Amino acid sequence: MERVGVGLLGYGTVGSGVGKLLRESAEEIRLATGKDVYLRRVCELPGFTHPELDPAIVTADFDDILGDAQIQIIVELIGGIHPALELQTAALKAGKNVVTANKQLISQYGSTLFDAAETTHAHLRFEASAVGAVPVVKVLRESLAAAEVKRVAGIVNGTTNYVLSAMTETGAAYDDVLKRAQQLGFAEVDPTEDVSGKDAAAKMAILASIAFHSRVTLADVEHEGITKIAAADIAHAKAFGYVIKLLGVAKLIGGAVNVRVYPALLPKEHPMAGVSGAYNAVFLESDSFDKIMLFGPGAGSVPTASAVVGDIISIVNTAPGGFVRNCTCYKSLPFFPNDDVMASFYLRMQVQDKPGVLAKITPILAEEGVSIRTVVQEGRDDSAELVMVLHPAREAAVKQALARIGALAEVQGEPGFIRVEGEDGR
Amino acid sequence: MERVGVGLLGYGTVGSGVGKLLRESAEEIRLATGKDVYLRRVCELPGFTHPELDPAIVTADFDDILGDAQIQIIVELIGGIHPALELQTAALKAGKNVVTANKQLISQYGSTLFDAAETTHAHLRFEASAVGAVPVVKVLRESLAAAEVKRVAGIVNGTTNYVLSAMTETGAAYDDVLKRAQQLGFAEVDPTEDVSGKDAAAKMAILASIAFHSRVTLADVEHEGITKIAAADIAHAKAFGYVIKLLGVAKLIGGAVNVRVYPALLPKEHPMAGVSGAYNAVFLESDSFDKIMLFGPGAGSVPTASAVVGDIISIVNTAPGGFVRNCTCYKSLPFFPNDDVMASFYLRMQVQDKPGVLAKITPILAEEGVSIRTVVQEGRDDSAELVMVLHPAREAAVKQALARIGALAEVQGEPGFIRVEGEDGR
Numbered sequence: 001m002e003r004v005g006v007g008l009l010g011y012g013t014v015g016s017g018v019g020k021l022l023r024e025s026a027e028e029i030r031l032a033t034g035k036d037v038y039l040r041r042v043c044e045l046p047g048f049t050h051p052e053l054d055p056a057i058v059t060a061d062f063d064d065i066l067g068d069a070q071i072q073i074i075v076e077l078i079g080g081i082h083p084a085l086e087l088q089t090a091a092l093k094a095g096k097n098v099v100t101a102n103k104q105l106i107s108q109y110g111s112t113l114f115d116a117a118e119t120t121h122a123h124l125r126f127e128a129s130a131v132g133a134v135p136v137v138k139v140l141r142e143s144l145a146a147a148e149v150k151r152v153a154g155i156v157n158g159t160t161n162y163v164l165s166a167m168t169e170t171g172a173a174y175d176d177v178l179k180r181a182q183q184l185g186f187a188e189v190d191p192t193e194d195v196s197g198k199d200a201a202a203k204m205a206i207l208a209s210i211a212f213h214s215r216v217t218l219a220d221v222e223h224e225g226i227t228k229i230a231a232a233d234i235a236h237a238k239a240f241g242y243v244i245k246l247l248g249v250a251k252l253i254g255g256a257v258n259v260r261v262y263p264a265l266l267p268k269e270h271p272m273a274g275v276s277g278a279y280n281a282v283f284l285e286s287d288s289f290d291k292i293m294l295f296g297p298g299a300g301s302v303p304t305a306s307a308v309v310g311d312i313i314s315i316v317n318t319a320p321g322g323f324v325r326n327c328t329c330y331k332s333l334p335f336f337p338n339d340d341v342m343a344s345f346y347l348r349m350q351v352q353d354k355p356g357v358l359a360k361i362t363p364i365l366a367e368e369g370v371s372i373r374t375v376v377q378e379g380r381d382d383s384a385e386l387v388m389v390l391h392p393a394r395e396a397a398v399k400q401a402l403a404r405i406g407a408l409a410e411v412q413g414e415p416g417f418i419r420v421e422g423e424d425g426r
Numbered sequence: 427m428e429r430v431g432v433g434l435l436g437y438g439t440v441g442s443g444v445g446k447l448l449r450e451s452a453e454e455i456r457l458a459t460g461k462d463v464y465l466r467r468v469c470e471l472p473g474f475t476h477p478e479l480d481p482a483i484v485t486a487d488f489d490d491i492l493g494d495a496q497i498q499i500i501v502e503l504i505g506g507i508h509p510a511l512e513l514q515t516a517a518l519k520a521g522k523n524v525v526t527a528n529k530q531l532i533s534q535y536g537s538t539l540f541d542a543a544e545t546t547h548a549h550l551r552f553e554a555s556a557v558g559a560v561p562v563v564k565v566l567r568e569s570l571a572a573a574e575v576k577r578v579a580g581i582v583n584g585t586t587n588y589v590l591s592a593m594t595e596t597g598a599a600y601d602d603v604l605k606r607a608q609q610l611g612f613a614e615v616d617p618t619e620d621v622s623g624k625d626a627a628a629k630m631a632i633l634a635s636i637a638f639h640s641r642v643t644l645a646d647v648e649h650e651g652i653t654k655i656a657a658a659d660i661a662h663a664k665a666f667g668y669v670i671k672l673l674g675v676a677k678l679i680g681g682a683v684n685v686r687v688y689p690a691l692l693p694k695e696h697p698m699a700g701v702s703g704a705y706n707a708v709f710l711e712s713d714s715f716d717k718i719m720l721f722g723p724g725a726g727s728v729p730t731a732s733a734v735v736g737d738i739i740s741i742v743n744t745a746p747g748g749f750v751r752n753c754t755c756y757k758s759l760p761f762f763p764n765d766d767v768m769a770s771f772y773l774r775m776q777v778q779d780k781p782g783v784l785a786k787i788t789p790i791l792a793e794e795g796v797s798i799r800t801v802v803q804e805g806r807d808d809s810a811e812l813v814m815v816l817h818p819a820r821e822a823a824v825k826q827a828l829a830r831i832g833a834l835a836e837v838q839g840e841p842g843f844i845r846v847e848g849e850d851g852r
Contacts, residue, residue: 021572145455213454
């Protein structure tokens with residue numbers, strides 16, 4: 001039986017999970033591929049040992065892996081940009097297939113890596129960089145290769161989904177829930193990457209690139225986080241029949257690409273509304289398959305290892321020349337300006353509780369061409385809370401109206417806004 | 427560029443959809459496979475014509491397709507058992523790869539077909555036979571090939587999900603909702619296959635075979651339908667925090683396989699609880715990937731055509747020897763008896779509204795070793811409705827208790843029961 005050697009860069013929690021899965025599922029992998037796929041070498045820091053690892057296959061020198069003719073697949077799990085970029089590039093140029101879970105690298109240097117892969121027709125696989133064990137990349141690249149995907153919406157960050165779910169369940173404030181999430185290990189000590197939406201933006205850049213066959217990098221994805229979401233927003237949303245989720249939304253608008261991350265009100269009947277806790281989901285739309293959603297754990301070392309092994313099997317089973325374009329970014333579509341997107345907004349602002357305030361606000365919206373769908377005003381002591389849901393309008397018009405409303409003497413502080421998504425079943 | 431000819435058996439709505447997708451997505455398929463995949467011949471009834479089809483490629487003789495060396499893939503879309511079984515067998519034995527959407531055939535004669543495929547190492551793909559455009563088969567066979575799947579639960583019949591969803595939304599009775607569904611085209615004129623659970627059972631046989639690597643045929647899957655579900659059950663379930671869904675449930679219990687289809691109460695927070703209308707979903711569980719759910723249209727000619735083309739691409743991209751075991755049914759696991767499954771039940775029965783009735787029922791449950799979790803009794807004229815949710819118990823014990831309870835003079839008619847699934851997040 002043909003043997004396929006795997007070289008592993010990094011033997012931390014994910015790496016050791018990959019090693020374990022290759023060992024324990026060796027028979028399943030043989031039956032699935034007709035080949036004997038085995039861990040041949042591990043590159044780790046000098047002096048590294050691990051109870052489950054034969055010291056003879058550990059090396060601190062990457063060249064031992066690159067120069068090993070028996071190694072057909074190199075798995076990079078060290079993370080970060082450098083030296084991962086240099087190692088992956090060298091591997092691909094040497095004709096080694098690469099599997100990685102490195103979303104920072106793929107979302108920022110994808111084109112460099114895919115160019116390197118094309119020089120040798122090596123495969124570059126990165127399922128675990130997007131939504132962990134949820135095989136969105138595979139489904140998009142393979143099952144849906146012939147379909148024109150029009151929209152990808154995702155809950156692609158577990159930390160923020162955990163925080164928003166807990167706020168929804170308990171009614172507690174953002175800061176309190178975040179603190180508790182940190183204590184429980186559901187949020188990092190420095191949660192900035194997650195709560196700012198940047199982590200989700202990297203994943204959406206990867207998913208949009210594959211879905212639309214056009215390069216989208218992290219820098220192309222404007223992102224808003226969840227730090228401004230108040231318990232009051234969650235409560236109002238609930239009363240209106242919505243839940244608040246941090247969404248990545250990638251869409252094709254008249255042949256142009258728009259990819260962003262923002263918190264959004266989602267109707268409670270929407271399939272993604274029930275995705276709670278640290279789980280992730282990606283919702284795909286196309287004329288040819290209607291709507292498909294994939295749900296599962298977006299992170300965690302065991303699911304990530306499972307996704308990496310899935311990629312290894314996929315490479316072994318792929319015919320020479322298959323998926324030659326790897327990321328299939330063969331189009332170069334323009335970007336659709338955020339200002340021109342038609343969006344529906346929810347607004348919340350504190351106003352003086354006296355007659356005539358609403359009469360000052362509504363003409364501004366009308367002048368900017370924005371119409372109101374729902375409005376609720378609640379008095380609180382000497383100020384009132386004004387909450388509105390608007391009909392869809394150009395984003396720039398809504399923002400312009402908000403700036404003018406925020407400048408009114410009767411309005412206290414800046415008006416808050418959250419987009420509304422997923423109406424009409426999207 | 428290498429050319430791959432496709433022969434199509436049947437050019438109805440799905441077949442013409444496949445033809446259209448191969449034509450319109452030719453460039454995408456070329457980029458995804460590195461090969462030129464084209465419709466070479468169509469087998470249809472004598473005299474068949476179609477406006478989008480070149481008459482020169484239409485034949486009424488299957489041998490024209492079987493004997494064509496340029497045809498590497500035969501797509502069977504005629505449905506039913508005969509002659510589909512004979513045609514697919516002949517194709518596979520001749521070394522042609524086969525793609526089909528025929529769930530009757532795969533669920534009943536899968537082993538015959540896979541044996542035929544093994545003789546030539548041809549591929550047999552059947553994504554569209556399970557959950558339409560939702561790539562559950564691919565994900566199970568490829569992404570999760572190295573994972574041990576422990577449980578597959580699915581909403582795999584669109585008609586029954588539509589009916590139950592409409593009953594839940596409107597509170598209407600089963601018969602009225604079914605009639606309306608038939609008028610709208612969401613249910614067949616003869617809906618027996620759907621409402622009896624048989625269609626779902628065929629799909630679960632296919633999914634269980636792949637998930638557990640052990641042959642499960644339609645005859646192995648006991649199925650209960652939705653015809654006994656009353657508006658009162660939906661209302662009680664809602665009051666208890668559940669929705670009622672027709673579920674296929676396949677599980678590994680101590681190394682044995684149990685696959686069944688039955689209506690079930692599902693907690694409203696469960697990810698499948700939000701799957702409404704004609705949509706389908708499959709929920710997979712494993713220690714290695716935790717929980718993954720795939721959601722989408724389970725039927726419809728356009729999504730089905732999309733799944734067929736996905737399978738064609740997959741065959742073209744699969745390396746020789748890859749997935750040699752096709753269905754990977756290399757285990758021969760025993761079946762776990764239905765009687766011994768531990769299950770939680772909801773019961774509803776009409777009883778005489780007089781003191782002492784509950785005192786007659788509860789000892790019977792206790793004697794059979796079944797304990798009560800919740801009980802609600804509502805008086806209605808001279809009879810009362812008694813509703814209970816039981817703690818998990820052996821099915822046989824619950825059924826025995828039900829038979830004894832049904833024989834009580836104070837109980838009118840047969841007590842109704844529905845299983846409770848998806849507690850503790852499953």
